[in-house]
Amino acid sequence: MRRSMIATVVTAGLVLAACGGDDDDPVADPVDEGSSPADCAAGQTVDDGVLTIATGEPAFPPYVLDDDPASGQGFEAAVGMAVARELGFEGDSVTWVRTAFDAAIAPGPKDFDFNLQQYTITDERKEVVDFSEGYYSASQAIFGLADSPAATATTLEDLKGLKIGVAAGTTSVTYVEETIAPDQEPLIFNDNAGAKQALESNQIDAIVSDLPTALFITAVEIEGTTVYGQIEGSGTDEFGLLLAKDSPLTGCVNLALAALRDSGELDDITQEWMADFTEAPVISL
Known part of the structure; x- marks a missing residue:
């Protein structure tokens, strides 16, 4: 039975961290398709016997409820836990850590096995x-x-x-600059919280984020706001689990996701x- 997310998260009082963009397929090393996700992942985690999953600080609905990803409540919390089970990790063998959005996509080693923060798959990031x-x-929306x-x-x-605001580090920045191409340079904020404050104080006219x-935000966070529309042709943005470059777990995670798709x-x-967060008018190109 579908939860009504508006009712569930209205007390949270939080602003979502958004991430949109465009790209095609991720690159992942092939694995033995005959192996199970759990067999594939054995001995491959950052900490032996433990799967370390990362998310934002804080993490927001509808992706994580009450900033508690370990509860499995919220879309990305639930996806993370489901992938963990497919990889053979449950209970105390799963631990959650927090990362800044930009830090996780920077080059270098990672202290997590995979990260869920609405990361859009792009060639540059890959x-x-x-x-x-x-x-x-997810489509882009304004x-x-x-x-x-x-x-x-x-x-x-x-x-x-319009004077448009957007969160730094997100592919929504590129979308605003190259597709909407407003007459005024967009204002770029550290995160959606900053953009929200600017909207409330009339420093900007609108915000672009994922739908x-x-x-x-319009249903729960800021009274008197509305979604003007989702942008036509922007619905190909794919969120992917982020892993360290050439991680031995990349193929294993793909096996886990395939199993979750096959099972429904x-x-x-x-x-x-997410069913409550998909409907909005379409703004044509």
Whole structure:
């Protein structure tokens, strides 16, 4: 039965960390398709016998409820736990750690086995980290005050006069600059919390983020706001689990995701946690 996320998270009072972008398929080392995910992962984790999963600090609904990923409540918390079970890890053999968004996608060794923070798979990022196959596809969306003339926008041309804010490090920045191409340079904030404050104080007219983030913020966070629309043609953004470059677990994680797809569990998780965050008008190119 689908949870009503608006009712569940209304007390959280948190702003989502968004990540959008565009790309095709992730690169992953092939593994023996006859092996199970658990056999594949044996002896391959950062800490022997323990699977270390990373997320943001803090982590926000609908991806993680109550900033408690170990509960398995929230979309990415549930996906992370389901992948862990497929890899043969449950209970005390799973530990969660926190990372800054930009730090996790920087080159270098990682203190986690995989990371879920709505990371969009891009060619540029794949030069320094590994990604799993995609586990969720999200479109870009724009939102702002409900009484703004832009609330009735139907094309990108209607958005060009807006002062737009966006979170640093996200592929939404590139989308705003190259696709919307507003008349004014977008204002880039450290995170969505900063962008939200700027919107509330009328420093900006609108924010661009992934659609689930936009729908959550307008429904729960900022009274008097609305999603102007999701951007036509931007629904190919794939979120992937992020791993260290050339991680021995990349292929194992893909086996786990394939098993979750085949069993229908990934679809069930998506329906349970994300079904309330997919509907919005379409703004045409």
